[in-house]
Amino acid sequence: MIPGARLILLGRQGAGKGTQCVRLSRHFVVPHISTGDMLRAAVREGTDLGRMAKKIMDDGGLVGDEIMIGLVRERLSHHDARGRGYILDGFPRTVFQAQVLDELTAEQPIDLVLDLDVPRELVLARLSARRVCRDCGTNYVAVGYEKLPWICEVCDSDVMHRDDDTPEAIEHRLDLRRGRHAGGCVPAAGCRRRHHTSVKTSPGLPNFVAANTLDAVAATTLVEAGLG
Ligand SMILES: [Zn+2]
Numbered sequence: 001m002i003p004g005a006r007l008i009l010l011g012r013q014g015a016g017k018g019t020q021c022v023r024l025s026r027h028f029v030v031p032h033i034s035t036g037d038m039l040r041a042a043v044r045e046g047t048d049l050g051r052m053a054k055k056i057m058d059d060g061g062l063v064g065d066e067i068m069i070g071l072v073r074e075r076l077s078h079h080d081a082r083g084r085g086y087i088l089d090g091f092p093r094t095v096f097q098a099q100v101l102d103e104l105t106a107e108q109p110i111d112l113v114l115d116l117d118v119p120r121e122l123v124l125a126r127l128s129a130r131r132v133c134r135d136c137g138t139n140y141v142a143v144g145y146e147k148l149p150w151i152c153e154v155c156d157s158d159v160m161h162r163d164d165d166t167p168e169a170i171e172h173r174l175d176l177r178r179g180r181h182a183g184g185c186v187p188a189a190g191c192r193r194r195h196h197t198s199v200k201t202s203p204g205l206p207n208f209v210a211a212n213t214l215d216a217v218a219a220t221t222l223v224e225a226g227l228g
Contacts, residue, residue: 004030004084005217006108008092011116015123020116020213021089027214028087031080035090038071039063068093069100076104085111112217120174127170131159 005028011017025032042050043057049070053063072091075081085108092098101110131140131150135157140150142161150159163169 002027002029004028005087006030006085006105006111007217008088008110008113009116010113011118015116015118017089017116020114021087024087024213024217028085030085030087031078033072033075033081033086033088033091035068035071038075039068042071065094065096065100069097072097072101073104082108114213114216123174124167124170127165128167130162130165132162134158134160 005024007024007028009017009021009024021032021034024030039050039053043054044050049067053067056063056067068091072088076086080086088101088110092101126141129142131142132138133140133152133155136152136155138152138154138159140159151157152159164173
């Protein structure tokens with residue numbers, strides 16, 4: 001029988017986190033819990049939290065700790081997460097969120113925090129080449145000889161270069177993130193008690209990254225079982 005796992009995946013934008021989350025989720029047969037996806041679903045379904053979040057986003061604000069924690073708390077209480085575990089993606093983002101997560105997981109602690117470490121130049125290249133559909137949000141990668149106008153294969157709308165995907169804007173975001181996430185681990189306070197490892201990523205090698213990630217998880221499990 002495949003053991004479950006309770007994992008947190010960290011990594012800057014463009015680190016390939018989404019791909020790894022899907023792979024890990026299949027490997028361990030646990031749900032991929034993405035706060036971004038949950039937030040969008042809550043807004044779409046018009047739940048109380050979703051309505052609160054929508055109002056904040058419509059006013060141009062950032063959704064705060066209270067709402068994010070509410071979403072995660074509710075999701076972690078579900079049967080699948082309590083039973084086999086989960087892969088948490090996009091949470092915790094702040095020290096406070098990490099502290100609350102510590103309390104929420106006191107009985108079933110996180111097995112491993114994985115930090116996808118991707119070179120800055122690679123993130124820059126990936127994000128500069130990113131194009132996105134104006135209407136449905138499908139992502140594309142520009143290789144330099146696309147026919148223009150570029151039409152979305154999913155919904156026939158226009159595929160655009162986002163204003164904030166210019167090299168300058170990306171550099172700025174990376175700097176902001178580095179400032180906020182001193183030490184590589186965002187929620188440093190909350191990570192202290194957990195196993196924490198950094199997985200190197202390489203351009204265009206998602207399989208290699210996945211293998212390293214699984215090795216890291218296996219190593220932790222062995223250590224916990226007193227075999228490592
Ligand atoms: Zn589209």
